[in-house]
Amino acid sequence: MRRKKLMLAAEAAASVLAVALALAPAVESADAYFTTYTGASGGRVLSVGSQPDIEETFSGWTKTVTVSNSEDSQPVYVRVRGFGSSHTLNYQDDSGKWSAGGDGFYYYGEIVNPGETADPIRIGIGDIPEGENSFNVAVIYETTPVQYMPDGTPYADWEVQLETLGTETGSPDAVDG
Numbered sequence: 001m002r003r004k005k006l007m008l009a010a011e012a013a014a015s016v017l018a019v020a021l022a023l024a025p026a027v028e029s030a031d032a033y034f035t036t037y038t039g040a041s042g043g044r045v046l047s048v049g050s051q052p053d054i055e056e057t058f059s060g061w062t063k064t065v066t067v068s069n070s071e072d073s074q075p076v077y078v079r080v081r082g083f084g085s086s087h088t089l090n091y092q093d094d095s096g097k098w099s100a101g102g103d104g105f106y107y108y109g110e111i112v113n114p115g116e117t118a119d120p121i122r123i124g125i126g127d128i129p130e131g132e133n134s135f136n137v138a139v140i141y142e143t144t145p146v147q148y149m150p151d152g153t154p155y156a157d158w159e160v161q162l163e164t165l166g167t168e169t170g171s172p173d174a175v176d177g
Contacts, residue, residue: 052076052112052143061125062092067108067141068117075113076143077156079105080121083138088126095119111146111154 052073055066067078081104082089091100097109098121108118125135147157 052078052141054139054141056139061128061135063123063125063137063139064120065123065139065141066117066120067112067143069112069114069143071115073114075111075146075154077146078108078112078118078141078143079158080108080139080141081105082123083140084125084135087128087135087137089137090124090126092122092124093119105142107156112143 052070053068055068057064063082065080067080069076079101080098082091091098091106093106097119098106099109101107106121108121110118112118123137123139125137128135142158144156144158144160146154147160148154
């Protein structure tokens with residue numbers, strides 16, 4: 001009887017071993033599923049709440065740029081930069097709240113709270129050759145959520161971007177859309 005039990009136990013162990021050996025190749029192929037590398041392409045604009053809005057108007061060779069923060073957004077800092085095809089761009093600020101950064105952007109010096117609008121900045125197109133009647137200027141603006149130091153002092157961290165948008169127009173008579 002004891003010998004019969006040992007035989008049954010040996011047969012059961014052999015069956016388990018046979019099943020394990022049969023499944024071993026499946027386990028090896030599963031190793032390829034677990035990887036630390038993946039590729040991706042494309043892009044997606046992400047925003048928190050509603051997006052701030054930019055408005056551009058023209059008067060002659062000057063583009064006036066105004067950035068408004070939506071009601072359901074959060075307090076933000078704003079910066080603006082123009083890119084001209086081959087013309088010099090001159091920034092004009094009547095409020096004294098915009099200042100030039102060393103990176104080509106102009107920074108608005110105050111927090112723009114939800115529902116508020118930053119004072120306008122004008123971008124004039126200079127060095128216009130005689131007879132020229134069109135230009136190519138793109139205006140980029142960026143906003144970043146207001147960050148706070150431990151003592152409550154607000155500051156801008158431009159690595160934490162809320163939104164980046166741009167517009168482009170080709171003549172002083174063009175209507176943005």
